[in-house]
Amino acid sequence: MSTEPGLVLKATPPRLQKSATARPRLSLDSAELADKAVIALQAPAGFGKTQLLAQWRRDWLAQGGVVIWLALDEHDDPLRLAHGLAVAKAVGSGRRVMPQSSTSLFGKGADDLDELTSWLAEIADLGAETLLILDDAHSLPEATARHSLTYLLRNTPANLRVAMASRGRMALPMAELLAQGYFGVVGVEDLRFTLDETLALLATRFGQRLELDDCAHLHEITEGWPLGLQLTISAIERSSDLHSAIRDLAVSNGNRQNFFIDSLLSRLSQRQTDFLTRISLFEMVHPQLCIVLLADERAAAWLQELLSSTPILIEGVDSDWLRIHPLAQELLRSRFAALPEAERQLLHQRAAEWLAGHGLPEAAARQALLAGQTRQAYALAESCLYELMLRGHFSRTLDWIEQLPSHEVERRPRLRLVVAWSLALSGHRTQAVQMIEQVGSDPNASAEEQCEAAAILSTAAFSADHPDSSQQIIEPWLDKAPAFSIKLQAILANHKIRLALAAGHTERARHYCQHAPRFEWTSGMDAVRGHRDWQFGLSYFWEGQMLSAERALRASLSQADQDIGRRSGIALLMATTLANVLLERDAQTEASTVLANRLDLLARLAAPEAIVQGYVSAARLATLQGQTHRAHDLLDELFTIGETRQMPRLCISALAEQLRQHALRGHSETCQALWQRLDQLLPDFVREPRGLLGPELALYAQLGHVYACVSSHDWSGVLALLEQAAPLAERLRRGRESVQILLLQALARQRLGEDGVPALREAVSLAEEYGLLRILADTHPDLPTWAAQLQGYAPAAAVQPPAAAPGPPRKHSTVSVSPSRMLTPKEREVLQLLARNMSNKQIALALEVGEETVKWHMKNLFGKFQAGNRKHVLDRAYLLGILQP
Structure with missing residues (x-):
């Protein structure tokens, strides 16, 4: 009797889709799966389990291993499972499927455990690394799963790994394998595509x-x-x-x-x-x-x-x-x-x-x-929205605010706090003050309530970019923090960190971060922790220490995306700073990905520093991609937001970046017009730098003026302006700007016939130490070439034109044969030449062997692929993934 055709079909793997995306992070060699003897894919239909199994099969074959594929179904009782495995082994190892007697295999007295034991012994005897793939394991009858499958998994020989896919959790007693670390699970979250x-x-x-x-x-x-x-x-x-x-x-x-x-x-x-x-x-x-x-x-x-x-x-x-x-x-x-x-x-x-x-x-x-x-x-809303806000879900609380009648908010103190915090964090200072002034002026309010009201008003001032007002409001409460709840202590600590950063005390800010009270609503990310983590990374970024900033922000952003949402306010803060870090590290593609589909929310949910960082980095990326028109649009939009919300930081930053970009392209007249426009809007606290904000904006304005002079080749004017900017950068601990100033000083001296090499060497050394890979090309296009002449320096890539759009895929006329143990090396050579439609005689000439030898190899190929003709051999080889385009 012949083997049951249904079992042969069950042992035939599906075709891997040509459009399937390779997923290296889920490969069998990945750190999470490399040491697992049994791997379970558990997810509903539509999560790509079978395609991932097919990818594993292809990769295993490419490494020369043996792959045994078996699709399971509800008819697989213990004996039928044993027979299916035997057929699958024959198909996967290239051996002929021997006719089986239904009486001998399924007859009275047959023992499925004996059959499985014999099968496992044959696998061990193969001596080859073998992968057993069981698809649709959820469809197995419960008795077969608990009895036969469990026995199979517990007794796998050292050269066998098992991968099985099911639509849900399988009730298998796998405690022993779990305890030994041999059992791995790939679930829904793992199978989702990453961005x-x-x-x-x-x-x-x-x-x-x-x-x-x-x-x-x-x-x-x-x-x-x-x-x-x-x-x-x-x-x-x-x-x-x-x-x-x-x-x-x-x-x-x-x-x-x-x-x-x-x-x-x-x-x-x-x-x-x-x-x-x-x-x-x-x-x-x-x-x-x-x-x-x-x-x-x-x-x-x-x-x-x-x-x-x-x-x-x-x-x-x-x-x-x-x-x-x-x-x-x-x-x-x-x-x-x-x-x-x-x-x-x-x-x-x-x-x-x-x-x-x-x-x-x-x-x-x-x-x-x-x-x-x-x-x-x-x-119900009053009982939960405060905690929702503290967890960082600002968008959801703002949506609720739009549905709450004002009279309901006014008569519910906890709702009033939610609305006030939400307005403060989103930059609506006037409305936040109106909402919270009743609490601050209430003589019966407790000290804790008055302190929280001050924290809200201080936050509103910060969000409106008035750090001096914020400091004046919150400073009297900072020394009283130990008397308040852990929640309020953590909020006050964030204000203390922000004030330290604004004053240029970056090391002190990190010290405050590390010793801040740990208030956490959940085990994951929340608003209080999120602001603290962002400010910790921001302190490194301002110092120019890009490697430390990247390390600090990357993990926090990943957790914020997962716990609060990719478009949450907390994630926006971290994403804008990390994108700037990645841009300085010349990781342009990743920087673009980090910013993708977030920019539209910045003005609504982000702090002023984050708004500037988001728009400026997006404009720089657009320029590097050859989209200068988009860069201009982004900087114009940043200016408009600043003008509408009366935030000089946004306007000055937008014009200063436009000055830099136009100067690097030699647009002298445009630069002079931009500088006149910038000079006219500078407020007095910037012209004579004072307060917490004045020095920072003065530094931006002076660098903008520097580039106006660069565009007109006024190198003496450049040096004079840089002499004023350098102390500001040092006072504010702005490491990147300090390196930029050194580079421009070196260039100006060289253009004036002076010795600029010492300044250039120092700047290059600092850039390497900080991880500022793009700063030379971004400061001036002549600097990378000049610096390359210095011993031991390899310049960062200069601004490159956008890559050409990829054309249609090239068609290959050759095929490759995976190094499967199913075939001998000579049989693989014959199969490859057969795929080129060569006759036996042509194959013999190509391999320099006799035609009879080729016929003998062809006979072996017909047997191993159970094929009746040459085309059938090729079809089976493609189907099994051994022959690939």
């Missing part, structure tokens, strides 16, 4: 047609969901306006979103679709919530059924909560809005009661508000 992976995939599909901001936006609305990305690409790729097409995806009634969701819902029954519509009120759903919502005990089972049949629902980690993908939620909510009003009201009321009773006041408040229960909604 870099999304950018790589979109670049492959769209080339230069998509702007970086649009790519980042697409990543955010799909949340790195592999299937979601593929569906959205299909929805927008034929559009002539990709920017509008991506924005359309975020609209609940958008045609492209309809395509997206219809692709997912088309196979669901009407009952399942109705059920999804009614639970779409929430981002997260719980089985018990569904039961209460629909007043039906079957709801929990329906939820589990949907989890296994659609990727719209995502299982939580060690939790019964499930998440509804936001893209699906938008369209489902539009369907929810079409339900009868009475039914919607009832669902909202039931949801509000259950959520409030289970410690979820914000979600309960939203449902109560939708149900028309305003008093209950405002009370």
Whole structure:
């Protein structure tokens, strides 16, 4: 009897998609997986599990190992699993699948453990590094999983690794392997595309047609969901306006979103679709919530059924909560809005009661508000919004503020605090003062309440870029900090750090950071810790110590993105400074990625320093990419924001950067006009530097004036201005500006016929020490060439024109053969020549062997690939990944 055809198909691996994106961070050789004997991929459908398994298979074959592939299903009882493994081993190792007697294999008295033991012994006897891939492991019958699969995993020989994919957590007793560190799990969060992976995939599909901001936006609305990305690409790729097409995806009634969701819902029954519509009120759903919502005990089972049949629902980690993908939620909510009003009201009321009773006041408040229960909604909001604000969710609190009537805010003290903090942090100083003045002037207010009111007013002054007012407000309270709660002590410490930075005391600021009280609402990032971490990194950045700044900011930004959100106020602060650091380190691509799809929120959520850093770094990146028109637009926008909000810092920074860019391109007349414009708007506290802000802005203005002189080749004027700027830079501990001043002094002296080499050597040495890789090219285009003549110095790359858009992929006429143990070296050579459509005689001539020898190798290839003709050999070789273009 022949082998069951179904088993041969189950042992045949799927074709790896040509458009599949390689994911090196998830490779079997990665640090997290390299020492794992058993690896479980656990995620719903649509997260790319099978494609990742296919990638592992290809990589394993390329290293000369043996790969055994077996797709599992609900019919795999213990004996059928053993038979399937035997067939898969024969297919994967290139040996002929021997006919099996169903009586001998499945007959009375057959023992599946004996079969598995024999199979494991054969694997050990192979002597080759072997990878066993088990796809769809969730479909195994429970008895087979607990009995046979567990036995298999516990007894793997040293040369066998097992990778298995399932749609959920498998109930396997793997405590022993876990304890030994041999069992690894790759879950939903691991399988999501990172921003870099999304950018790589979109670049492959769209080339230069998509702007970086649009790519980042697409990543955010799909949340790195592999299937979601593929569906959205299909929805927008034929559009002539990709920017509008991506924005359309975020609209609940958008045609492209309809395509997206219809692709997912088309196979669901009407009952399942109705059920999804009614639970779409929430981002997260719980089985018990569904039961209460629909007043039906079957709801929990329906939820589990949907989890296994659609990727719209995502299982939580060690939790019964499930998440509804936001893209699906938008369209489902539009369907929810079409339900009868009475039914919607009832669902909202039931949801509000259950959520409030289970410690979820914000979600309960939203449902109560939708149900028309305003008093209950405002009370719930008052109980939770303060903590939400402290955790750094400023956008959510600002959204709530827009929904709260002013009379409700005024009569609820805790809501008043939330509104005041939110207005202060977003730069609305006047409104914040109006909101909080009642607390500060109340004679019955406690010292703690008065101190917090002062902290809010001080924050509002800082956000409006009035550091002297901020210092005057908060300074009387700083010495009283130990008498207050840990929360208030931590807030006051952040003010102390900010004042130290403004005065140029960077080391003192870091000391305050390291000894600040640790107030944390959660184990992750919050607003208080986030501001402290940002200021810690900012202190290094201002000193010019880019390596230390990068190390301090990178981990904090990653945690802020994860815990609070990529477009949160805390993440914005860190991202703008880190982008500047990366730009100084000449990591232009990463700097662009860090800033992508954040710039539009800066003016609303970020501090003045961050607004300047964000716009100036974006303008510099645009210039380096050859988009000078975009650079001008960004700097004009920065100037306009400063003019509208009466912030001289923003206006001076915008004009100073325009002066630098035009001077480096030799635009003398433009530079003189820009300098006249800058000089006219300088306030008195900048012309005669005083206070906390005056010296900093004076330094920016003087450097702008320097470049106006550079553009007109007034090198004596350059030296005179630099003599004034150098002490300011030193006083403020601005390391980058100090190096820039040294470089310009060296250049000016050289142009005047003096000796500029000592200053240049010192500047180059400091630049290398600080990690300022771009500073020579950014200071003046002649400096890299001059510095290159100094012994032992390799200049940073000068400003380069934008790279040409990638053309269509080149077609290769050759193929490669992976060094699989399935074939001998000579058989691989024959297979490669066969793929070039060469006859046996031509192959013999090419290899300098006899034609009979070639025929003998061809016979072996037919047997190993179970092929009937030459084309079939090639088809099987491509299918197995041994032959590759």
